[in-house]
Amino acid sequence: xxxxxxxxPVRIKxxxxxxxxxxxxxxxxxxxxxxxxxxxxxxxxxxxxxxVCARLLxxxxxxxxxxxxxxxxxxxxxxxxxxxxxxxxxxxRASICILGPLLARCRRVKVSMPGGCAIGDxxxxxxxxxxxxxxxxxxxxxxxxxxxxxxxxxxxEIFLGGPFGSTVLGTANVMMAAVLxxxxxxxxxxxxxxxxxxxxxxxxxxxxxxxxIGSPRLTIEGVKExxxxxxxxxxxxxxxxxxxxxAAITKGELKIENCRLDDMMAVVDKLRGIGVTVEADDGGxxxxxxxxxxxxxxxxxxxxxxxxxxxxxxxxxxxxGKGNSVIIEKVFPDRFMHIAELNRMGANLRKEGQAxxxxxxxxxxxxxVMASDLRASAALVLAGLAADGTTVIDRVYHIxxxxxxxxxxxxxxxxxxxxxxx
Ligand code: EPU
Numbered sequence: 433x434x435x436x437x438x439x440x441p442v443r444i445k446x447x448x449x450x451x452x453x454x455x456x457x458x459x460x461x462x463x464x465x466x467x468x469x470x471x472x473x474x475x476x477x478x479x480x481x482x483x484v485c486a487r488l489l490x491x492x493x494x495x496x497x498x499x500x501x502x503x504x505x506x507x508x509x510x511x512x513x514x515x516x517x518x519x520x521x522x523x524x525r526a527s528i529c530i531l532g533p534l535l536a537r538c539r540r541v542k543v544s545m546p547g548g549c550a551i552g553d554x555x556x557x558x559x560x561x562x563x564x565x566x567x568x569x570x571x572x573x574x575x576x577x578x579x580x581x582x583x584x585x586x587x588x589e590i591f592l593g594g595p596f597g598s599t600v601l602g603t604a605n606v607m608m609a610a611v612l613x614x615x616x617x618x619x620x621x622x623x624x625x626x627x628x629x630x631x632x633x634x635x636x637x638x639x640x641x642x643x644x645i646g647s648p649r650l651t652i653e654g655v656k657e658x659x660x661x662x663x664x665x666x667x668x669x670x671x672x673x674x675x676x677x678x679a680a681i682t683k684g685e686l687k688i689e690n691c692r693l694d695d696m697m698a699v700v701d702k703l704r705g706i707g708v709t710v711e712a713d714d715g716g717x718x719x720x721x722x723x724x725x726x727x728x729x730x731x732x733x734x735x736x737x738x739x740x741x742x743x744x745x746x747x748x749x750x751x752x753g754k755g756n757s758v759i760i761e762k763v764f765p766d767r768f769m770h771i772a773e774l775n776r777m778g779a780n781l782r783k784e785g786q787a788x789x790x791x792x793x794x795x796x797x798x799x800x801v802m803a804s805d806l807r808a809s810a811a812l813v814l815a816g817l818a819a820d821g822t823t824v825i826d827r828v829y830h831i832x833x834x835x836x837x838x839x840x841x842x843x844x845x846x847x848x849x850x851x852x853x854x
Contacts, residue, residue: 434832436825436839438816439848440798444684446845450672450691450716451477452502452665454834455741456627458526459604460634460665461485464506465492465533466608467638469660476504476665481833484524491517492534508660516543518575524833525549528556532605535568535579536612542576550805552766558594562606565590566613585613587654593621596763597734598648600625607632611640613654622650625735626666626695634663669695670741671835674810677745678842679719680708681752681818686845689716698738702728702746706753727755727792732763744770744811751779752818753792760787770808773801777815777823798823803830813838817847 452475461482464471476482478498486496486504492514495507514534521527521544534541548554560570560577566585571578587610592602603623608631610617622628624646632645638661641653672691679686680703693700693712700710703719706726711718728750732740740763750757751774761767771781771788776799780791798821803809809831816823825831828851831838839849 433826434828434851434853436813436816436828437850437852438813438823438825440817440819440821440823442682442817442846442848444678444682444686444817444842444845444847447687447689448675448841448845449689450667450675451475451836453627453630453668454479454481455600455670456630456665457482458485459529459601459608459627459631460663461489461504461506462529462533463608463631463635463638464494464508464660465489465511465530465537466612467658467660468509470505470507470509471660472662473504473506474662474664475502477668477836478502479832479834479836480829481524481526484520485527488516488520488527488530491515491520492530511538514538514541516541518544521546525554526601528559529601529604531559531577531579532563532607532609535563535581536585536609539582539584540580542578544576545572550769550808552764556602558592558599558602559605562590562592562602562619563609566606566609566617585609587613587615587617587652589618589620591620598623600628603628603650604631607635607642607650607652610652611635611642611655611658615654617652617654619650619652620648622648623734624648626669626692630666634661637661637663667691670739672696673699673739673742674745674814674835676703676708676710676719677742677749677814678817680721680725681749681814683721684846685720687713687716687718691716693717698736699742702730702738706750725749725753725792727753727757729758731760734763740764740767741807743767744807745814747771747781747788747790748774748811748815750790751781751793751796751815753790755792757790757792758787759790762786769804770811773804773808773812774815776801777819779815795820797821800824800826803827806830806834810835813849817842
């Protein structure tokens with residue numbers, strides 16, 4: 433198992449380019465199931481979650497190969513085992529996004545029911561409700577979701593909202609099932625995340641007829657078949673936001689290339705509000721901080737609200753703020769594993785239900801800490817950059833799920849991160 437040793441404090445300075453989005457890549461890889469033949473996806477990051485997804489697709493019968501570094505070729509000519517096995521699904525919950533496309537293509541599928549994870553229960557009831565509305569018969573058997581639609585799926589008007597608003601992968605699943613359904617489907621309360629829009633745009637390139645992309649109301653006219661596609665994945669807005677916080681927390685100066693500020697308005701607004709300068713710069717941006725970190729009130733929400741996937745990183749940043757901030761988590765109410773670890777580094781964070789009161793401290797100090805999930809570990813890396821001394825982070829495999837060799841990206845910018853195998 434690898435650990436990180438991070439020597440701080442440092443100043444992050446220079447230029448970094450953002451990779452393709454993990455959360456776009458995963459459902460779009462699953463979309464390749466819908467069109468027999470060879471699809472090519474470009475700008476796919478080299479992450480362990482992508483490797484797991486490739487393994488999942490191979491088990492179904494697809495041939496998946498990485499070409500030219502950032503491209504993936506997925507040949508889905510043969511799918512002879514429409515089963516998402518527990519052994520893979522338990523490693524990565526996003527595996528659930530094969531359910532919709534497999535059902536549309538094979539009409540009978542079995543996918544392991546995902547378990548809970550470090551950020552909460554994460555049920556899939558809304559995915560199943562949506563697929564049932566399209567005519568699938570769904571049963572649960574020995575921990576597996578068994579979905580059947582022997583005569584194919586039928587379009588329908590579906591309300592897909594849940595107790596926490598829209599669902600990203602639920603929308604992806606129902607949309608991917610509906611593109612090959614008979615007739616028109618309307619998804620109301622669809623997720624509006626840029627990753628869902630990327631998937632919809634990719635499906636349209638494959639021959640689907642989806643309108644309302646990027647809005648909460650998607651209209652899908654079913655088609656008989658789709659064609660394989662070549663598609664470039666959008667930049668990862670969460671990776672971009674993490675780099676922004678790296679610059680902000682270290683009083684740095686960072687040029688971030690390949691970043692769509694338009695997808696990040698809520699994040700940029702909060703950064704500017706706390707005294708960080710973010711300037712658009714030729715397909716990317718320039719981020720600097722000169723003065724103190726001011727306080728903020730942040731509530732996470734589905735897009736276009738502030739993303740839950742940057743909540744932990746902003747908590748690390750506001751921990752060094754001048755005064756009290758409040759962070760309310762409205763998407764995953766239990767996504768707070770980083771609080772205790774940040775407090776071990778001298779932060780003053782207190783959880784009150786779904787809210788966290790962040791009393792700013794003058795400095796963070798190095799400590800041995802444990803990564804618990806992907807974004808929590810990113811927050812610990814950021815805190816380590818700013819803290820006095822050498823922070824040791826255990827279980828960095830969590831961070832490798834969503835950030836490609838983060839130490840090799842941050843070290844040229846002034847970080848002092850050493851990866852060691854223990
Ligand atoms: N929910 C339900 N029932 C469902 C589905 C969701 O109650 O059937 C609830 C969830 O428990 C949660 C809320 O609805 O409270 C939103 O969950 P959503 O379904 O949108 O999450 P997801 O699709 O499983 C994706 C990302 C997450 C990101 C969330 C929210 C991927 C692969 N994952 O998950 O990314 O946090 O949307 O934006 O796209 C990450 O990258 O670190 C990560 C966790």
